[in-house]
Amino acid sequence: AQSVTQLDSQVPVFEEAPVELRCNYSSSVSVYLFWYVQYPNQGLQLLLKYLSGSTLVKGINGFEAEFNKSQTSFHLRKPSVHISDTAEYFCAVSALNQGGKLIFGQGTELSVKP
């Protein structure tokens, strides 16, 4: 079984500051890793994903994440945030043989203040 822990439920940050949203996972099998963003009253939008290869993954809107197998982490980073980045961010995993089943963390609410 897999599980995902997002270590911060809320992250307040000022505009143009860097941000890191933390995600740790647990799994007995190899997994794929994802970050999704959800804006108010909308569905989930894929930010980035790690399937294999380079451990540094770049996504949309200037976000990137680094897969660390030894620490079972997949933290999301952005060097300079904008007001428009205010949203809820979800880390998720799927086992390699269960691609249609995502296990999500509880979410991190990113609040960017002017």
Add this chain to the structure above:
Amino acid sequence: KAGVTQTPRYLIKTRGQQVTLSCSPISGHRSVSWYQQTPGQGLQFLFEYFSETQRNKGNFPGRFSGRQFSNSRSEMNVSTLELGDSALYLCASSLGDRLQETQYFGPGTRLLVL
């Protein structure tokens, strides 16, 4: 390509009634997964359908069921509604080949049970 569409977007029902939600996947996608999102439990996997067959199932009671049609469209049914079924129901589609899977989400159906 058109994205994942879900109908209806909003629904109000009373306890004891049943409800059917519909999801049309991205063209060419053969897998449809359903998730329930609530403030208390977060995002939870309900089930996945691939080629008209349920391929994976989460830990929900039998009141939650689904099906998939030959054109990959999927419906989800909840019978004997309870207050706790109030949630945002999200569907996601993917190619379904279980290799480097990525799920793309629809906007969701918000169900309110009174």
